[in-house]
Amino acid sequence: MRKGIQILILTVIIITFYLFGFNFFGKFGGTLLSIFQTLTAITIGLAIFMDNRNPSSTLAWILVLALFPVVGLVFYFLFGQNYFKRRKYDKKAEQDQEAYERMDRNGRAAAGELAQFSPEHQKLLRLSQKVARTPFSMATRTRVLTNGEETFSSLLKELKEARHHIHMEYYIYRADEIGREIQRTLIEKAKAGVEVRFMYDAVGSIGLSKSFLKEMADAGVEIGVFGAVRFLALSSRVNYRNHRKIVVIDGKTAFMGGLNVGDEYLSRNKAYGFWRDTHMLVRGEAVRSLQIIFLQDWKYVTGRTIMGLEYLSPDIEPSCCGAVQILPSGPDNETSSLKNIIFSMITSAKKSVWLATPYFIPGDDILTALQVAADSGLDVRILFPAKPDKWLPFLASHSYFPALLAAGVKIYEYEKGFLHSKLLIADGEVATVGTANMDMRSFHLNFEVNALLVGTDSVNKIVSDFERDLLSTKPMELRAFMKKKIIVRFMESAARLMSPLL
Structure with a gap:
């Protein structure tokens, strides 16, 4: 049995x-x-x-x-x-590894390319290639997309220009105004002969109706659902979520980052108000990595293998300005790849560590790394929302802040709206941005995808956005935590006790 x-x-x-x-x-x-x-x-x-x-x-x-x-x-x-994870995802891990190894240079960069980076950056890139299993690219252009308006206007423009295929993968997809607009575009492209594959997470997009999906399927859109189960509330699969947000168009252009599809991401939800988020447009060699991640997820949910050259031949941008690496992570990767890369970024920083996250449940290793960095005199800053979207993680996050403040970490509450950006910047030269929150769920349970950027123009944009966001914050003070009511402190401590389970 x-x-x-x-x-x-x-x-x-x-x-x-x-x-x-x-x-x-x-x-x-x-x-x-x-x-x-x-x-x-x-x-x-x-x-x-x-x-x-x-x-x-x-x-x-x-x-x-x-x-x-x-x-x-x-x-x-x-x-x-854990038995479900081991039984279900070990095979996926093997298949993913085989796919990554078929990529150019067998997933390893040439020594000459590494030589142009500082010793600290070389160390980080070697680590990231080993644990994330994907190569870094010197022939990729990225553009940071700030907030929903810029993200969805760019996305719709590229979708309408698709000629061969559209691959779309989201954790949350809502059938609201923006969701319907994108759906209409997908239907139009499918009727015009473009291959359209649409994948969503069964938990995150539980509100999608059968009629909404049938409209797309009837037009020729192929549908895949990640984590589909007959009795969702009684299945252990509910704990392993595909939190990725990936769109690949014609194998040449891709989108990834923090934004799902829903009106709240365009600041149309009064409960959240202004929605602050970070997404990214990718062109060039690294698009192949995002494509393979999508195709491997597609194979997992549908059983169909799609690996033709028409999907895996991106335009190669001129090598000029820094390295880009796509970092997939999830319960099929036992090395906790993303957490290890973040830990390395923090511990190897020489001047500063800047972090933005809507949830902060880091675990002892990341927490200690941030404390030691601040104690060593580095400029350590955390940007965190002033109001929650989920109360339990919000309370748990606050339980970590007194120790960080005591170590000299500067923590800022974002007051303009809800902060959903997920990024880390080291020394203003290296950054990671994507879908992963700074919490144990993103590190161990969710399927995530981030981009590691070393010395690219996009790092400068992320830094300038972070500095602008600071203008809409107020700093947390340690004495304010000490003055909290005992019931609030008790709730924060109780939430923290539960944090490994969140």
Whole structure:
């Protein structure tokens, strides 16, 4: 019997016992209930312990199971099991690796190209190639797209000029005004003979209706759904999300970054107000990396392999100004590639580390790296939203800030609207921007894609945008945290305790 079915049956048995055990066994019900609760926590806790997880994650799960055995077991079944990841994604990891190795130069840059960078940047690029498995490119142009207006106007323009194929992959896609406008463009291009493939995440885009998808399918758009399950609320797959946002057009132009498709990303949602985000347009050699990431995800969800030269022959831009590397990460990569690259960027910085993220649940290693950088005299800044879109991560994030402030990290609350940009800048020369938040979910559970930029013009644009964003912030102060009401501090501490599970 499959392990998932076994755990589901055990969950039903435990819930039934808790609901009816006391009445059935009379005066001995309370004692039996206590024994059963203890055995439940010990049994599942031992299974988690033997799984050799991150220590903080192990302790968090054991505590949840001990305090709330019934609810904890249900949550463990849905979100805590690693067996699904190992069973389902090991094969995907092997296939992805084979695809990356077929890329130019077998995913390794020539020594002569590395020689033009500083020793610190050479070290970072060697690490990123090893753990991310993709090559860096000296023949790629990028353009930073600031916020929704610039992003969607550029996207629609390029979509309308597509001649051969459009490949689109989003975590959240809404059937609202901008979603309908893009849908109409996809339908028009499909009817005109352009190959259109549209992939969405089953959890993030759960609101997409069958009729919306049928309109596209009837026009010839191929549809793929990542993480599709029959009973979404009762599946452990819900925990592994495709958080990527990728569009590839004719194999020559690509888009990636922080923006999903929805009216809120155009600042049309009154609850969020102004939406601050960062996206990027890519032309040249690195488009091939984004294409392969999409095609491997497509193969995973549909079973169809598409690897012809018509998809993998991008225009090569003249080599001139810096390196670009596309960084895929996810539960199919056991090396925690993105977190390792971010850690290396922080620890190798000489002057400054600037970070923007809507969620900050970094883990002990990244937290320590930021504290040590600030203690060493580096200019460490964190840009964080003043108001949340999700309360639990918001509270957990605030629990990390007092220690950082005490170390000299400058933390700024963005007050103009909601900050959704996900970026890290080291020394004003190296940056990573993309879909990954600075949290454990992005590091370990979600499928993400970032771009690493070394010495490119786009790094300068990211720096200038960051400096402009600072004008719409107020600095956090350590004494303000000390004056918080005890209930608020308790909620932040409780949320942090749960942070390895978020």
